[in-house]
Amino acid sequence: MDGFNSNPxxxxxxxxxxxxxxxxxxxxQIPMTPPQAFVPQGxxxxxxxxxxxxxQQIRSFRHKAEMPIYIAMVIFNLLVVSIALxxxxxxxxxxxxxxxxxxxxxxxxxxxxxAEASAHIEILIVLIGLPLILMFAVYLYYAQxxxxxxRITEKNFPEIYEVVEDYSRRLGLxxxxxxxxxxxxxxxxxxxxxxxxxxxxxxxxxxxEVAYLEHHDLNSIKFIIGHEMTHIRLRHSTxxxxxxxxxxxxxxxxxxxxxxxxxxSCDRVAQQLVGVSGVEPMLALIVGKxxxxxxxxxxxxxxxxxxxxxxxxxxxxxxxxxIMPKRIxxxxxxxxxxxxxx
Numbered sequence: 001m002d003g004f005n006s007n008p009x010x011x012x013x014x015x016x017x018x019x020x021x022x023x024x025x026x027x028x029q030i031p032m033t034p035p036q037a038f039v040p041q042g043x044x045x046x047x048x049x050x051x052x053x054x055x056q057q058i059r060s061f062r063h064k065a066e067m068p069i070y071i072a073m074v075i076f077n078l079l080v081v082s083i084a085l086x087x088x089x090x091x092x093x094x095x096x097x098x099x100x101x102x103x104x105x106x107x108x109x110x111x112x113x114x115a116e117a118s119a120h121i122e123i124l125i126v127l128i129g130l131p132l133i134l135m136f137a138v139y140l141y142y143a144q145x146x147x148x149x150x151r152i153t154e155k156n157f158p159e160i161y162e163v164v165e166d167y168s169r170r171l172g173l174x175x176x177x178x179x180x181x182x183x184x185x186x187x188x189x190x191x192x193x194x195x196x197x198x199x200x201x202x203x204x205x206x207x208x209e210v211a212y213l214e215h216h217d218l219n220s221i222k223f224i225i226g227h228e229m230t231h232i233r234l235r236h237s238t239x240x241x242x243x244x245x246x247x248x249x250x251x252x253x254x255x256x257x258x259x260x261x262x263x264x265s266c267d268r269v270a271q272q273l274v275g276v277s278g279v280e281p282m283l284a285l286i287v288g289k290x291x292x293x294x295x296x297x298x299x300x301x302x303x304x305x306x307x308x309x310x311x312x313x314x315x316x317x318x319x320x321x322x323i324m325p326k327r328i329x330x331x332x333x334x335x336x337x338x339x340x341x342x
Contacts, residue, residue, distance in 0.1 A: 085127070130246060226273040
């Protein structure tokens with residue numbers, strides 16, 4: 001499911017390498033049936049509307065490392081802000097690390113401004129300015145989609161609007177999020193993002209066309225919508241969430257690990273919402289909407305196991321999304337947490 005937490009980079013990304021060890025035969029937990037015929041554990045099919053998920057169910061779908069990493073990043077974020085505020089306060093009395101040679105070093109190496117400037121003033125500007133810049137950017141981003149996209153409603157793509165309404169109820173959302181459809185020069189993606197007190201979803205037309213033109217594959221679109229709506233349900237797409245880790249996002253390995261956790265969590269909830277594996281929409285991101293139905297799943301899984309090595313590990317380590325072999329293996333297992341590092 002870029003820029004802020006739940007954005008194009010928080011959408012359905014198309015990385016596709018992994019370090020999954022080779023096996024001569026398929027493991028029992030990997031289904032041999034076509035992936036869309038696969039029903040995840042707990043996604044029981046029954047007549048009539050399905051009941052909303054309980055809080056306990058939602059917690060069980062989260063990746064096991066998501067909340068510990070998030071809490072660690074919140075703590076780091078608070079430490080950065082606290083140290084900056086305390087240092088700035090002391091600097092008014094001409095003491096502390098933001099004065100003298102250390103202050104000049106902070107100006108040059110961290111803030112990238114002339115050494116003779118007042119470091120504490122610059123840091124206060126950053127602490128106040130970054131949240132305001134973030135707020136300005138998300139409203140400008142929202143205006144762009146309101147002005148250049150078609151909103152999905154009861155009359156525009158009513159089948160999709162019904163899905164959004166149903167998933168809003170089952171996820172326990174207080175309001176039905178707005179969903180916009182737009183063209184991005186052939187890019188296949190979808191993402192959830194936010195303004196100050198609301199969240200919305202953007203579907204890019206090339207991915208959306210799967211449901212209406214070539215394959216009439218509504219389940220793949222449902223999975224993508226369920227994934228993005230889960231970002232909203234798990235509060236990944238809120239101003240407060242992103243503000244709480246604003247400075248911690250500059251930690252390269254930790255922040256990318258948290259992002260991968262979020263993707264695994266949303267994949268798992270989407271499985272339970274739709275009752276399909278979710279493999280086919282991932283394949284559409286790899287080979288495109290015209291070819292994904294032609295991919296041999298068993299052969300691709302075997303390829304996943306053979307895709308390994310240090311540089312594959314490094315690609316995954318630095319990626320905001322799990323590389324596709326790891327992501328698809330997690331989807332085929334249908335329960336538990338996906339592999340975050342190895």
